[in-house]
Amino acid sequence: MEIVYILAALLLTLPIATLSFYRRENLAGVLLCLSLAFFAWYMGQLLPIMGGPIWGILTGLVITNLWKKQDAFSKGIKVASKRILQMSIVLLGFQMDLVKVFEMGRTSLMVSILTIAVALTVALVLGKILNSPSNEKVLIGVGTAICGGSAIAATAPVLEASDKEIARALTTIFFFNLLAAFIFPILGRAMNMSDTMFGIWAGVAVNDTSSVVAAGYAYSDMAGDIAVIVKLTRSIMIIPIVLCIALMKSGKTKANVMKSFPWFILAFLLASVINTSGLLPADMTVFWSVMGRFFIVTAMVAIGFGCDIKELISGGKRPLFIGLCCSLSVGAVALLLINMIK
Numbered sequence: 616m617e618i619v620y621i622l623a624a625l626l627l628t629l630p631i632a633t634l635s636f637y638r639r640e641n642l643a644g645v646l647l648c649l650s651l652a653f654f655a656w657y658m659g660q661l662l663p664i665m666g667g668p669i670w671g672i673l674t675g676l677v678i679t680n681l682w683k684k685q686d687a688f689s690k691g692i693k694v695a696s697k698r699i700l701q702m703s704i705v706l707l708g709f710q711m712d713l714v715k716v717f718e719m720g721r722t723s724l725m726v727s728i729l730t731i732a733v734a735l736t737v738a739l740v741l742g743k744i745l746n747s748p749s750n751e752k753v754l755i756g757v758g759t760a761i762c763g764g765s766a767i768a769a770t771a772p773v774l775e776a777s778d779k780e781i782a783r784a785l786t787t788i789f790f791f792n793l794l795a796a797f798i799f800p801i802l803g804r805a806m807n808m809s810d811t812m813f814g815i816w817a818g819v820a821v822n823d824t825s826s827v828v829a830a831g832y833a834y835s836d837m838a839g840d841i842a843v844i845v846k847l848t849r850s851i852m853i854i855p856i857v858l859c860i861a862l863m864k865s866g867k868t869k870a871n872v873m874k875s876f877p878w879f880i881l882a883f884l885l886a887s888v889i890n891t892s893g894l895l896p897a898d899m900t901v902f903w904s905v906m907g908r909f910f911i912v913t914a915m916v917a918i919g920f921g922c923d924i925k926e927l928i929s930g931g932k933r934p935l936f937i938g939l940c941c942s943l944s945v946g947a948v949a950l951l952l953i954n955m956i957k
Contacts, residue, residue, distance in 0.1 A: 644691015645699070648920075651675065652913040659912065667912040668764045669789045672782055675919020695917035697772060699910050704769045706907030708886025709900040711851065715844055726819050726952045727849045730945045731856070734760035737944045738937055747933045750776040753860070754784035755934055759941040762850040763788050763823030768911055769853050769883075773861045778921025785915070787938035792826040795942070799830040803838075812953055814838040818845025820949040822942075854884055 652667075655674050659667025735756040742752025754776060758767045764785055771781050799821060803813040817830045818841065831842030890900045 641691040641694045644688035644693070644917075645695050646691070647688050648675075648692060648695040648699075648913050648916045651678070651916045652909060655912050655916060656909060667908070668768075668785065668915045671912040671915030672785055672919040675916040675921075676782070677919075679920040692917045692920045696778060696914055696921060699917070700768055700914035701772055703907045703910035703914060704765070705882040705886055706903050706910065707765065708883040709890045709907065710904035711847060711887035711890055713851070713887055713891040715847060723815055723819060723845045723848050726815070726949055727845075727852060729952060730819055730949050731760040731849075731852060733948045734941045734945050737941050741937045741940055742933075745933045745937070747937060748780060750774045751780045751783055751934060752937055754780060755787055755937050756941060757856060757860075758784055758788040759791070759822050759938065759945060761822065761853050761856060762846070763792060763826075764911065764915075765850065766822075766853050766856075768914065769857050770860060773857055778918045781918050782921075783934045785918075787934040788822060790935065791938050791942045792821070792823040795821045795946075796826040796830050796833070800833040803834055810835045810837040811841060814841025815845050815953055816946075816949055818842040819849060819953075820942075820946040821846075822945075851887075 651674050652671060655670035656667045658670040662670075735753075738752045738756025738759070741747070742749070742755075750771075753774060754767050754770060757770045758764065760766070767781060767784050767788065770776075776784075799813075799817055803816070808816065813834050814831055814837065817827055817834070817838065821827045821830050821842075827842050827846045832839030886903070889895060890904075
């Protein structure tokens with residue numbers, strides 16, 4: 616059924632791409648990214664533990680390093696990496712049920728807030744010690760703290776992060792997502808955790824949705840259900856975090872605030888409210904949320920086109936170390952807090 620939604624999304628995107636993203640010279644690059652996104656999406660469905668966004672960035676990365684003659688596509692690729700990325704975040708709001716988020720938030724919201732603070736602090740402190748690029752360490756911190764690739768996608772436009780910074784952050788987050796999906800259920804059983812405790816722990820400490828689902832349901836169906844709801848609670852924190860980053864980046868003048876303010880985050884919140892209200896049929900909100908996930912894959916393809924494999928590998932040690940420390944800190948603090956409030 617999802618392939619039907621994606622085909623409809625492509626048809627709807629063609630006039631948008633033509634209008635402008637919003638100029639005809641952008642059309643070739645946008646369509647190239649959309650076409651490759653179908654492959655990445657399929658591979659993400661085939662290997663869900665890896666996910667479509669990572670396949671997207673790998674697809675773009677491999678092609679751009681094998682095929683150097685991209686001048687006719689370059690403008691559209693840049694559009695896809697920025698504007699389609701913002702549009703995807705807005706559409707993801709249609710999968711948020713704020714009632715469920717706030718109900719589970721009574722238990723998990725404080726744990727989420729404290730672990731977010733820990734992840735960001737560790738990322739910023741280590742990034743400064745290791746002289747890591749400022750955008751890169753913030754993206755790793757936000758990705759670990761909130762919701763992996765989606766948080767990185769929402770924060771990157773506000774930071775004006777480069778494609779290389781985004782790619783390094785995403786590959787770092789992916790690596791530890793993959794480990795978490797296998798290690799968390801083993802640790803949970805070793806500690807004889809209840810389904811409820813493990814669900815909250817996985818929902819708070821594992822950052823990407825695919826890995827939360829994999830870890831939660833590998834433990835039990837009940838743990839998986841709880842983990843997903845906690846993950847939604849945590850995901851809503853992307854709004855205040857991105858707004859705070861925008862305000863800190865903007866400086867003190869009103870003009871700068873207005874220029875860097877992430878308006879797409881407000882549209883994301885509006886989409887969440889509409890979905891929660893039930894004003895639209897369920898099929899329609901499912902359609903828009905699937906479009907959002909597909910457009911994230913499209914944007915990741917475009918970001919992959921902007922990366923050089925040699926440069927990506929050469930700068931890979933610092934982000935991996937920062938990601939490791941962030942992941943360990945969040946997992947340990949979350950476990951401590953859950954045991955204190957149980």
